[in-house]
Amino acid sequence: AQSVTQPDIHITVSEGASLELRCNYSYGATPYLFWYVQSPGQGLQLLLKYFSGDTLVQGIKGFEAEFKRSQSSLNLRKPSVHWSDAAEYFCAVGSGGGADGLTFGKGTHLIIQP
């Protein structure tokens, strides 16, 4: 069965500093991977998706992610964080076929220090 692991429950970053959130997946075939962000009291917003091809994926809000097959990872990065980036970040994996939903990681809570 597919699964996703986000090793960091909380991460604290100073405003203006760079950010990297980790995501490792377990899936037998080519994974379909997604990063979502959830602000308090809101739904999930898609930041980016990886299906295949280029290992560097650009997303919205200045985020990007690098896919590394050898490490089974799709880590999310941002060069310079803003206070508004404080939120919960979820990595998710979808199966290649069937009518499945997404399997989410446990999430990483991002705290921005002034």
Added chain:
Amino acid sequence: DTEVTQTPKHLVMGMTNKKSLKCEQHMGHRAMYWYKQKAKKPPELMFVYSYEKLSINESVPSRFSPECPNSSLLNLHLHALQPEDSALYLCASSQEAGGVQPQHFGDGTRLSIL
């Protein structure tokens, strides 16, 4: 602004009440989903509708009854809920069912069971 609209935003109900959650999307998507999200946890898939037919029911208790009247609407009928059912209920849609498609989420209905 989200393209998936959920109503109501908040709902408080007793254990003997009957209520419904509503979800609407006008993106022409043919797959719609219900997820349940407890505090500080990732969303958990409940139901998947594909072309207005129920394709996945993740062993959800019968006190939750989904309905898809047409391709734009998704309802979740609630009856005789338990306090542990208090959660954020998220609706999502995607172009087609299956994990290859990114899902678009609404802002959710926060449900409290007294």
